[in-house]
Amino acid sequence: MKKKILIFYSSIGYGHISAALAVKEFILKKNPDTVVVLKDIRDFMNPLWRKIDEKLYWYIAGNTNKFFDLIFFNFIKKGIGTDFLSLPNDYPEKKVLKFINEMSPDSILATHYGSAQILAMLREKGYLKGIKIGWLHTDFFKGYFPRISKRIDKTFLGHNKLENMWLLSNIPNTKIETTGIPVNIEKTSIKKIINKYKLDETLPTVLIISGKEGVGNYVELIKNIVEICDFPMQIIAVCGKNKIQQLKLEGYKCNLSKNIKLKILGLIPHSELMGIMSFSNVLITKAGGVTPIEAIKVGIPLILLNVIAGHEKKNALFLKRLGVAKLSDNINDTGKYVKSILSSEEEKEKMYKAQEKFRKNFNEDKIVDFLLNEKKEILPTDFGAEYGKPVRNIHVILSKLDNIYPSDIEILLSYSTSIIPQRIIWENPFGHIAIRINKTVYSANYIANPEVDSNFLQHISLSEYLYGVLPFSPSQIHTNTYGMAYGRETIGLRVQGISNEKINLMLKEIIEIENEFKLKKIKWDKIKFNCADVVDRILSAGGYGEYKPKKIKIPAMPLDSFEKAKKIFENDKSIKTVLINYRKITGSNALYSYCKFPLSLKQPIRSIGYIITDSKTKLELSVNNYVQVYFDNDRLDLERLRKINFSRKSVNLLNYKILTESFKYKIQLPKMDLLKINMLNFIKRG
Template sequence: MPSLAWLSNDYPQDKVRSFLEAQAPDTVLATHYGSAQVLGTLRERGLLAQVNIGWLHTDFFEGYFPRISKRIDRTFLAHTDLESRWLAAGVPPDKVTTSGMPVRAPAADGATRETALTALGLAPDAPTVLITSGKEGVGDYALVVESLARHHPGPLQIIAVCGANARQQALLTALQKRLPEPVALKVCGLVPHADLLAWMRAADLLITKAGGMTPAEAFAVGTPTILLDVVSGHERENAALFVRLGVADLADTLAQAGELAAAVLASPQRQTAMRRAQLAFHDRAGLGRIARFALDPALPAPGLPVDFGAEHGSAVADIDAALARLQAEVPCDIELLLSYSTAKTPQRVVLENPFGHIAIRVDDTVYSANYVAVPGQDPNLLQHVTLADYLYGVQPPSPSQVHTNTYGMAKGITVVVNGSREYLETAAQRYPELVPVWVEVSPEVLRARLQARGREGAEEIEKRLARAPKNQFLGRRGELIRNDGELHVAGDTLVNLIRHCSDSPPVLQCDQQKMGDSEAVSCA
């Protein structure tokens, strides 16, 4: 395959992988969320471990995209507002860079406007409006043109770039004959990008949809811009940001576009204010930040083996020591274990008990029903395995057992550990996606709870309050849960956080005591 451009838009993983392995790049920079998502998936599979993976997000909205950024090395965002949202979604700061939208504006030239317009048979001294709406030419251009002709007094030139929309082009060609004499309409189909940029610089006003790139190019050349609400979803979010920054105005309807355009063309002050905001917006762009990443010789650290924790794969290290430490910290003779099926088909879910798999641990032995065993034939209907095999085993204890159904239950799940603050930094280095969660209770509330419990005297309670950590969550990325109210409120908040973290596979570690009387809990 000579080029990734030949692939379908769903970016087949194996074909992308084959192409990249053949090219052996040091760095891959994606400019579409779909390709960035596939690259992140390949990285999670243990592939592309020695390739820097970057993504230039060419829009101005959040969506679910921070999840993609957690799986690759660097995401380049077009505005600081987006970076704040990415960080709030838990993306590590070293994975996010605000680069601005790195568009290249054509060099300013005094003859540019005259050259561009006369080549189209238009007058260089008449007010000129450029209408373009992507390759598909979406929106009712005729309605916009008629609105312009109706609301703008005097001569007006309109360049309508319809892209591949032949129907749009035909409708406008027919409309040309019905327009009043002062209005000249030039209708074009697909045009070279250089021509579009030249017309954009020559125009007094651009009317376009709220995509990521075309408005950014208009801002770079300083062309006042009106946005059309023709694509819902993410483009509405783009438009909201542009309007808030003052770099563009938004027409609520296509019919209103002409009236709004006439108002902007009639107001030099309005045009000047918009150009000033556009200049500030474009000045944030820093292509050098992207170039430095692309040329950085440092390579990402190798990820986990592809078969980590999988059946017959690479086993978890030191699990016996970890379980022994857990038992020492939280002694328990009998324990109830509950897990859920990881099957991918409804039929397997039914076979493997959709209501959850229950097991009982007594000392070091876990007893559970083997749902895939054949009653009367298989001796393992009631299985007996070690806790280590039940949670992390990679070798089947017997031929009748299924991985993540009767053993190896912990593979792919979110892990919550109640440990010590002392090894939080070490854990954070070992698990880069670790999310610390601090559950904080005020001294007054903690004092009242300890007094109500009645296990300690007044002196012991005050000593305990004096030992309580103060604001240890500050300066470390993570989550803070306030525990001054009803206990179930903080508990529900923690459960919701764990569910959110389960969208990607972090390791969660909790530090300190039970939520009921904790001073500060850190979950990572």
């Protein structure tokens, strides 16, 4: 049966599609029967927004370096400090998922971070089972991207130094490979290139490329080269689709002396561009991920321009440190680099050796083998089910959490859960709440029977409460009374700084509750005495809040009890608090496997909002620590996000730019789009 490979790329710039085409060629060389489908991830965008986005990206990237840098670094901070599923993306999940399901590929490769991120998000939500997902990272910096790598099967990196960065970010070595960035250097007759473009073989040749958009100031660049280099030369300026750049150069060309030959080209076939590159003596280009790699593979002295800040500046600095390129921070420095390279054999030889060393990272076969041959590991069918296989690494991660965030008590708010997906989980839309004191979780058991059970409350460890798969008494329902994480999310409020005296008062109250249960004075009642009543009563005994038996028939709500406790503890300056999200185990085969944020009868408007929008709540967005497993993995992991503050000034500046540029390009922005615009809409589309 023929294998089908789906490759997502982005059409911003040429680098991502170039890498995708190169991978396709390598696949077909190895297995000609393979069906390889290339898809532009931007096809899923709203057409109007796509047009606006592309024009603004190139304007901001090409004309406002400092501003672009500000946006870029805020983008990276956002990626480091935000819940992964809340990261912005321009590609509608449902459309992407529908396309993938229709294509039914065996493997998927992304050559752009945006497509890799949307695939990782779909994985996090439990989709794309049985499909291998890889990502070819076509840049040379880390950013927040190891977070993507955790959620997919394999990430292919351009250099072994990047692999070390990923390993230091706790990415398993089984999930990363150093392969270089695949590029396709088509074999082209140099003689045909010389004849077609009427090139002079006797002159040193400088080639200038700045992406298919031809960004930068070619005229000023060439002026500087001509001024510094006091010898005849040939300059080939490839302007891509930039007609304005070509017109400016045509106007400037007549001012050049006779010993300078200037060839002005537009968008030319890639094979011919590679031929011209092989013919030339020096390449000057921007620091996109792919063109510099093509130069290194060809083996040509390389000068990188600082025309696009942010990610391209990061690429340039990385390549400069390795000695494979010079970096011209200022356009007026370019001429001196051209002169030093063309005038010094020692300079050229030094760069050639660095490039030769760099080429040792190239191993495209690893990508092809992953897509065609490597078997995907599948979790056991009983993973996360009652009596089945539990997650691994539980005690390591919980101990690590205790070391980082020691606590005296922890309030545990669990989401509502159901067997089938529901907009409102009717079985229990209000979730559950429990309290951990020291090492023991005390949780009201709604099916406890005094004839059978000695206790009304569960007295279990946090690991059993969240990750247990074996019932420890007859009155248990998996994911409802124990093993919660296999069927639902739980947010924990860890509290440190409570006195021993207050702890003992709470423990004494627990004993009192158990005695009342044995004497049949109390029993579970969803209105009169439920899990929220239990937690309120225990906390009240320690002096935190006030518990009174209800006079009206409105049940206590777990969400209200949690938020009330959170407010009390956060207002006490002697106490430290931290929120932990114990994520639902992705890939679990528990009977109850769908969950929703708990609702509250006492907060009807807020609850209706959750039901309608499915958006993250303020409480969820305030969490910075996640205990979770990644799809198709059975190891528990701790992900800690960095708290960040965004500059409102930078957001306002960006919105101002958007408005002014929309008038320039005669684009009318819908009001709702303007409200949604923020710095992340224009970052690193390439």
